[in-house]
Amino acid sequence: MDTGSLALRQFTTPEAVSPELRDELLDCWIEVTNAGGAAGFPYPPIDADLAGPAVDFLVAGLDPGSSRLLVASVDDRLVGWLNVRRDDFRLVAHWGTLHHVQTRTGLRGRGIGAALMRRVREIARDEMGLEQLRLAARGGAGLETFYGRLGWREVGRWPGALRLAPGDDRDEVLMILAPL
Template sequence: MALTFQLDPPIDPALRDGVLALWADVSNAGGAVGFVPPVTAEDIRPELVKHLAAMAEGRTRLLVGRDAEGAVGATAFFSFNPHRLMRHHIWLYTVMVHPRHQGKGYGRELMAAATEAAGGFDGIEAIRLTCRGGTGADRFYAACGYKEVGRIPGAIRVAQGDDRDDIHMMLPL
């Protein structure tokens, strides 16, 4: 069964805890979402609080995918570009699908739902994102229609001696 997507869901303790659990599970499975395993929900909480504060200020929006049981199974955050000359592009980040749902096409569903949502945002002409090199994420995003538009070699230090490229990608709407 496919995920059910909702843009801007009401933030309550269940959603907050679901996003924290998802983020920890994705990180601990090796997902490139800002942390390196091992990580706990408490390690991630300060970063989620920043996301929620940006949402309260109207700078960020959340797309949530729920599985058949209603659990948070996927997320993507949109961040509006604050630079007055770049407001026609939106950033997509913290794109996650729970490891138990991977391999079912839910990642492509999430990206399609994100594209649809972004197309409804006033004045947005393109989605931008970055991903960590060496993970295959760039191939996944390319399969979803994104084009690589830049790469900063070795910009992400996963561990001493393990530097990865920061890959910038874009999808015109």
């Protein structure tokens, strides 16, 4: 698949997400997780019965001011997506958190994830009025390097916070992008 025709679209309300898009989000999430991706479900394999409610919860929470879905497509086929959220509590309303950054496994290394990350930075700054973004990444998966190339910096770790299997403890890596 040529990614030269990459299109990025954001969704800010539940009504904007069609049943077809919901199914594509679900399929991508299952694919990424079952390939070992750190996308919110630590113990593959997963299926639609497990991931479906998570997709529905994410979509139901979409709101222009506090939660947006950014989708990457090629030829009208979903190839990646992420969610950016902010807490409306005034004390922390100036920063947002990225969730579920993922791309189709067979299309990694083609700039889709980087394009999503660059665009979400613009949306967070210019449309949501955020000053910084945060994320937590699973250590040992090379994610620190990916995010680091895009300007993110590590600000801390929770050593061994994630137990994927007996004897497979991973750090949770805390990263920040500031200023936007």
